[in-house]
Amino acid sequence: MAKGRELTWGEFVRTLRLKAGYGLRTFAALLGFQPSNYSNMETGKTKPPRDAARLREIAETLGITDKSEEWHRFHDLAAKAQKPSVPADVAEYAATRPVVPLLLRTTEGKRLSDSQIRELIDYINKHF
Numbered sequence: 001m002a003k004g005r006e007l008t009w010g011e012f013v014r015t016l017r018l019k020a021g022y023g024l025r026t027f028a029a030l031l032g033f034q035p036s037n038y039s040n041m042e043t044g045k046t047k048p049p050r051d052a053a054r055l056r057e058i059a060e061t062l063g064i065t066d067k068s069e070e071w072h073r074f075h076d077l078a079a080k081a082q083k084p085s086v087p088a089d090v091a092e093y094a095a096t097r098p099v100v101p102l103l104l105r106t107t108e109g110k111r112l113s114d115s116q117i118r119e120l121i122d123y124i125n126k127h128f
Contacts, residue, residue, distance in 0.1 A: 009077035010042035016062045016070075017042075030061055048078040052088035 007015075017027050028038035040046040049055055055078055064070045075087035086094075094100040107117060 007077065008044050009048050009074070009081045010044050012074065012077050013048075013058070013062065014042045016064070020063055027061070031058060044081070047081050050082060050085070050088065052092040055088045 017024070022030070024039055024042070025035045028035040031038070037046070041048050049058070055075065059071060059074050060066075062074075064074055071089070072087070075089045079085045079087040079090075085091075107120070112120070
């Protein structure tokens, strides 16, 4: 949390970049960004990339492990900055699995509560 609110994507990424020991200019250069353009993403003046491959490149450069809690938070915050959108990693997965929209529409049609969806997630994690 940042001052009683959730971190933005830029704040989250900046924290990880500094933790990894990268200065802004060095990090931007590694990714092929102009430092000012990259800085604008971290400060929220511009939105993070929408492209899943570009987000993956940033995450991997930061040392975020694929499918980790940090990975999901990174993508969730990027999607939240885009409004309205879904995280790029989720969209990429859904695009390759035609049954995913059916699953989501089914949970919506059944009017499952958040706690019921969490129960479903727990069931999947336990049995598969």
